[in-house]
Structures are given as structure tokens and as C-alpha cells.
Amino acid sequence: MLMVTxxxxxxxxxxxxxxQTHTHxxxxxxxxxxxxxxxxxxxxxxxxxxxxxxxxxxxxxxYAKINNEFMNFFPKGTYDLN
Numbered sequence: 337m338l339m340v341t342x343x344x345x346x347x348x349x350x351x352x353x354x355x356q357t358h359t360h361x362x363x364x365x366x367x368x369x370x371x372x373x374x375x376x377x378x379x380x381x382x383x384x385x386x387x388x389x390x391x392x393x394x395x396x397x398x399y400a401k402i403n404n405e406f407m408n409f410f411p412k413g414t415y416d417l418n
Contacts, residue, residue, distance in 0.1 A: 348380070352397070
């Protein structure tokens with residue numbers, strides 16, 4: 337079973353990927369096609385708002401859930417973004 341950081345004060349997490357050509361530096365992390373960002377948020381819409389605030393429209397997709405099979409495509413693993 338995939339282990340993800342425990343929820344902080346928010347109710348849920350969403351997961352964000354960055355696509356093949358989007359690279360960002362955020363909170364000291366280099367985020368790119370090989371990792372998944374974890375956003376702690378009140379709800380899915382709030383998580384997407386944070387993603388757009390931090391990265392503009394330069395990210396690939398947001399997900400409400402991920403699993404081990406999905407993570408096989410992201411060798412750098414997950415990064416907590418907030």
C-alpha cells in the first residue's frame with residue numbers, strides 16, 4: 337500500500353504531476369516529469385486553486401487518488417508542496 341504523508345490540518349490531499357516539459361522549483365524541490373506533488377487542501381477545488389497559484393497553467397494533471405502502479409512512472413516519488 338502506498339504511504340503518503342498524513343493529512344495536516346486540511347481535510348484531503350490531491351496529487352499533481354508536471355508533464356514532460358514542465359520543470360519548477362518550489363519550497364527547495366525541483367519538480368519535473370519524474371515526481372508527484374502532494375497538496376494538502378480543504379477539498380479538490382482548493383487543491384487545484386493552490387496548484388494554479390503556485391504553477392500557473394504549467395502542470396499536467398491533478399488527481400484525487402493514486403496507487404503503487406501509478407507511482408511506477410515517477411521514480412523520484414512524492415514531494416509535500418505545503
